[in-house]
Amino acid sequence: MPSMSHPESRNFNQNQKFNGNTTKNDVRDDYFVRKQRIAQQRSSLPIAPVEKRILEEVRKNDTLIIVGETGSGKTTQLPQFLFNGGFGRDGKVIGITQPRRVAAVTVAKRVAEECGVELGQKVGYSIRFEDVTSSSTRIKYMTDGLLLREALLDPSLSRYSVIIVDEAHERTVHTDVLLGLLKNVQNARSRCTNQQIGLEKDNNGVLLDKENNSQCLGLLKSCQGKKLPPLKLIIMSASLDARVFSEYFGGARAVHIQGRQYPVDMLFTHHAEPDYLDATLITIFQIHLEEGPGDILVFLTGQEEIESVERLVQERAQQIPEGSQKILTVPIFSSLPSEQQMQVFRPAPSGFRKVILATNIAETSVTIPGIKYVIDPGLVKARTYNPLTGMESLIIVPTSKAQALQRSGRAGREGPGKCFRLYPESEFGKLLDSTVPEIKRCNLSNVILQLKALGVDDITGFDFMEKPSRMAIVKSLEQLFLLGALTDDYKLSKPVGQQMARLPLDPIYSKSLILASEFNCLEEMLITVAMLSVESIFYAPREKLEEARAARKCFSSPEGDHLTLINVYRASVECLEKSKRANSKDRTTERSLSKWCKENFINNRSLRHARDIHSQIRRHIEQMGLLVASCGDDTLQFRRCLAASFFLNAALKQPDGTYRAFASSQVVQIHPSSVLFRTKSDCIIFNELVRTNHNYIRNITRIDPLWLLELAPQYYATQN
Numbered sequence: 066m067p068s069m070s071h072p073e074s075r076n077f078n079q080n081q082k083f084n085g086n087t088t089k090n091d092v093r094d095d096y097f098v099r100k101q102r103i104a105q106q107r108s109s110l111p112i113a114p115v116e117k118r119i120l121e122e123v124r125k126n127d128t129l130i131i132v133g134e135t136g137s138g139k140t141t142q143l144p145q146f147l148f149n150g151g152f153g154r155d156g157k158v159i160g161i162t163q164p165r166r167v168a169a170v171t172v173a174k175r176v177a178e179e180c181g182v183e184l185g186q187k188v189g190y191s192i193r194f195e196d197v198t199s200s201s202t203r204i205k206y207m208t209d210g211l212l213l214r215e216a217l218l219d220p221s222l223s224r225y226s227v228i229i230v231d232e233a234h235e236r237t238v239h240t241d242v243l244l245g246l247l248k249n250v251q252n253a254r255s256r257c258t259n260q261q262i263g264l265e266k267d268n269n270g271v272l273l274d275k276e277n278n279s280q281c282l283g284l285l286k287s288c289q290g291k292k293l294p295p296l297k298l299i300i301m302s303a304s305l306d307a308r309v310f311s312e313y314f315g316g317a318r319a320v321h322i323q324g325r326q327y328p329v330d331m332l333f334t335h336h337a338e339p340d341y342l343d344a345t346l347i348t349i350f351q352i353h354l355e356e357g358p359g360d361i362l363v364f365l366t367g368q369e370e371i372e373s374v375e376r377l378v379q380e381r382a383q384q385i386p387e388g389s390q391k392i393l394t395v396p397i398f399s400s401l402p403s404e405q406q407m408q409v410f411r412p413a414p415s416g417f418r419k420v421i422l423a424t425n426i427a428e429t430s431v432t433i434p435g436i437k438y439v440i441d442p443g444l445v446k447a448r449t450y451n452p453l454t455g456m457e458s459l460i461i462v463p464t465s466k467a468q469a470l471q472r473s474g475r476a477g478r479e480g481p482g483k484c485f486r487l488y489p490e491s492e493f494g495k496l497l498d499s500t501v502p503e504i505k506r507c508n509l510s511n512v513i514l515q516l517k518a519l520g521v522d523d524i525t526g527f528d529f530m531e532k533p534s535r536m537a538i539v540k541s542l543e544q545l546f547l548l549g550a551l552t553d554d555y556k557l558s559k560p561v562g563q564q565m566a567r568l569p570l571d572p573i574y575s576k577s578l579i580l581a582s583e584f585n586c587l588e589e590m591l592i593t594v595a596m597l598s599v600e601s602i603f604y605a606p607r608e609k610l611e612e613a614r615a616a617r618k619c620f621s622s623p624e625g626d627h628l629t630l631i632n633v634y635r636a637s638v639e640c641l642e643k644s645k646r647a648n649s650k651d652r653t654t655e656r657s658l659s660k661w662c663k664e665n666f667i668n669n670r671s672l673r674h675a676r677d678i679h680s681q682i683r684r685h686i687e688q689m690g691l692l693v694a695s696c697g698d699d700t701l702q703f704r705r706c707l708a709a710s711f712f713l714n715a716a717l718k719q720p721d722g723t724y725r726a727f728a729s730s731q732v733v734q735i736h737p738s739s740v741l742f743r744t745k746s747d748c749i750i751f752n753e754l755v756r757t758n759h760n761y762i763r764n765i766t767r768i769d770p771l772w773l774l775e776l777a778p779q780y781y782a783t784q785n
C-alpha cells in the first residue's frame with residue numbers, strides 16, 4: 066500500500082463548513098428549493114462580492130487578465146455579470162472559449178440552469194458538429210477551435226461584444242492562435258470605431274494595405290460600414306502567469322480574485338512509486354475503505370490505461386464484502402461519445418461510490434458533482450514534434466505545477482476535499498511551472514492552413530504569443546505545399562487548399578478524402594479516416610489473448626491494417642442492419658451490436674465513436690459536392706489512393722527486417738498489433754508513430770514503391 070504523508074495540510078481557507086450531500090438533496094428537492102440553493106451557492110462564491118469592481122475594470126480596459134482560485138466562480142459567474150452589465154445589449158453576444166468540448170457543454174448547462182432559462186436560448190453552447198444556440202443567445206460557451214472556424218466566416222467577430230478566453234494556461238495550439246487573432250481583431254475594430262478607416266483609403270476609396278498586414282486589411286474591410294464597438298477581451302485561469310499575458314497585450318491589466326470556497330488537503334507519497342497504475346489501484350481502495358463518503362476522480366493518461374484500470378477495479382471490487390458500499394466505475398476520455406461522457410455527471414445510485422477514471426479532459430473548468438477525492442499520479446500524455454524528422458508522437462510526461470493545481474481543484478467544489486498525489490512532495494518542486502505551449506511541440510500544418518484561410522499569408526510575421534521555431538514553420542509549409550494545399554508562392558490553393566481548410570481534420574486526412582473522390586474510393590477512405598480517428602478498435606484482455614487473436618484474424622486483410630479496419634466497420638454495419646431487419650427497436654439493435662463486439666473483441670465504445678465521426682465527416686463531404694463512391698473489390702485502387710495520400714509516411718524494408726522512413730530516414734519497426742507484423746513487405750505506408758523503447762509504426766498497408774514515384778512525383782521525383 067503506498068503510504069501517504071500529510072506533511073502540511075494546505076488549507077486555503079478553513080472558515081467555511083462542508084455543505085453535506087448537495088447532489089443527493091438536489092435530486093430530491095423540488096424546483097424552488099433547488100433554485101434557492103443555487104442562488105445561495107452563487108452568492109457565497111469568492112467572485113460574488115467583486116462583481117461591480119470587475120465590471121468597472123472591463124469597462125475601463127479593452128483587455129483584462131483575471132486570475133482566481135479554481136472553483137471561485139470565474140467561468141460560470143463572469144459571463145452573467147457581463148450580461149447584467151449590458152454587454153448583451155443590441156443583439157451582441159458574450160463568447161466564452163474552453164479548450165475542451167465537455168467543459169463548454171456542462172458549464173453552459175449549469176449557467177442556463179442558474180439563469181432559469183432553457184439551454185439554447187439566452188445561454189447556449191457551440192462545439193464542432195453541435196450548435197445549441199439561437200438568435201436569442203447572449204452567453205455562448207464554445208471551444209476555442211470553434212471560434213477560430215467562426216472567424217473564417219466573420220473575420221471581425223462582429224457578433225461579439227466580449228470574448229473570454231478561459232483556461233488560457235493550457236496554451237493549446239488553438240488558444241495561442243486565437244490570442245494572436247483576437248489581438249488583430251481588437252486592433253481593427255478599435256480603428257473602425259475611431260473612424261480612422263478613411264485614412265487607409267486611396268483616391269478611389271480603395272482600402273490600402275499600408276502596414277503590409279493582409280489580415281488587418283481583411284478585417285478592416287469586414288468592419289467597413291458596420292458600427293462595431295471595440296472588442297473586449299478577458300483572459301482567465303486559476304494558474305496562469307499574468308505577467309506573460311500582460312506583456313503580450315501591451316501591459317494589459319491583471320485582476321486577482323482572492324479566496325477559495327472550500328479547502329483541499331494535499332497528500333503526497335513518502336517515496337516515488339515504481340508502478341503508478343498499481344499505486345492508483347491501491348489508493349482507490351484505500352480511500353474506499355478508510356475515508357468518508359464522496360466520489361473519487363482519478364487522472365490517467367489515455368483510453369487503454371483507463372480501460373485496463375477499470376477492469377482491475379471491477380475485478381477487485383467483487384471482493385468487497387456483501388452489505389458494504391459498492392464501487393461504480395465511470396470512464397471519461399476525449400474519444401468517448403458525448404452522451405457517454407455525460408454519464409460522469411450523473412449521481413451514483415444509492416449504495417455506490419462513484420470512481421471516475423479520466424484523462425486530462427476532466428482537468429479544467431468542469432465541476433463533477435459529488436467529487437471529494439482526487440487521485441493524481443502526476444502524468445499526462447503529451448504531443449511532441451520533431452521538426453527535423455517531421456514526426457509527431459505522443460509520450461507520457463510529468464504534469465506541470467499548473468496542471469497539478471487544476472487537478473486538485475476538481476475536489477473542494479461542493480465541500481472540503483482531498484487530493485492524493487502519487488509522488489513525493491520533493492518531486493512537486495521539480496515540476497515545470499506551466500505546460501510547454503502546444504504550439505512549440507506540434508506539427509503546425511493544421512494551424513498554418515487555418516491561418517492561410519483566415520487571410521494571414523505571412524506566417525513568420527504573425528504575432529504569436531510564443532513563436533514556434535522557424536524550422537517547424539518551414540517544415541509545415543513544405544508539407545502543405547507537398548499536399549497541394551499551397552501554391553508555388555505559398556498562397557492557399559484553389560480549390561484543394563480551400564477544401565482542405567473547410568474539413569475539420571488533419572490536413573493529411575482532408576487531402577486523402579479529396580483524393581479518394583478522384584480514385585473512386587471515397588466510401589472506403591471515409592471509413593478509414595473515421596476508424597483512424599479513434600483509439601484502439603481491438604482489445605485483447607490478458608486472460609483471453611488467444612481467443613482475441615483468433616477473432617481478429619477473421620477481419621484481417623493480407624494487404625494491411627486499413628483494409629482490416631474497413632472489414633471491421635462493414636461487419637458491424639451488417640450486424641446492425643441484420644438486427645434492425647429482425648427488430649425495429651433501437652435499444653435491441655444496440656444490444657446486438659454490443660454482443661457482437663464482445664464476441665469479436667472489438668471495443669464497442671471506439672466503434673460507436675467511429676460511426677459518429679463517419680456520419681459527421683460524410684455530411685461535410687456531401688456539402689462540398691465530393692462523389693462518395695466505392696471501389697468495390699478493387700482494393701488495388703484503394704491502396705494506390707493510400708500511397709498518394711500518405712506518401713510522406715512511407716517506409717522501405719532494410720536487410721535486417723526493420724524499416725527506414727523515407728521522409729525522416731528514421732529506423733522504425735512494425736508494431737506487434739499490426740496485421741503486417743509477421744508478413745513483412747518491401748514497401749509500406751503508415752499513419753502513426755508510437756515512441757516507446759522502439760520507434761513503432763502502426764496502421765500500415767503494403768504498397769508498391771513505384772506508386773510513390775508515379776503518384777507523388779512532387780516529392781519522390783526530386784529525392785535522390
Ligand SMILES: Nc1ncnc2c1ncn2[C@@H]1O[C@H](COP(=O)(O)OP(=O)(O)OP(=O)(O)O)[C@@H](O)[C@H]1O
Pocket residue numbers: 106110133134135136137138139140141142171175302303326429430431432434474477478479
Ligand atoms: N454543474 C455544476 N453543478 C454543481 N455546482 C456547480 C456546477 N458548476 C459549477 N458549480 C459550482 O460553482 C462553483 C464555481 O464554478 P466555476 O466553474 O465558475 O469556477 P471557476 O473559478 O471557473 O473554476 P475553474 O478555474 O476550476 O474552472 C463550483 O465550485 C461549484 O461549487
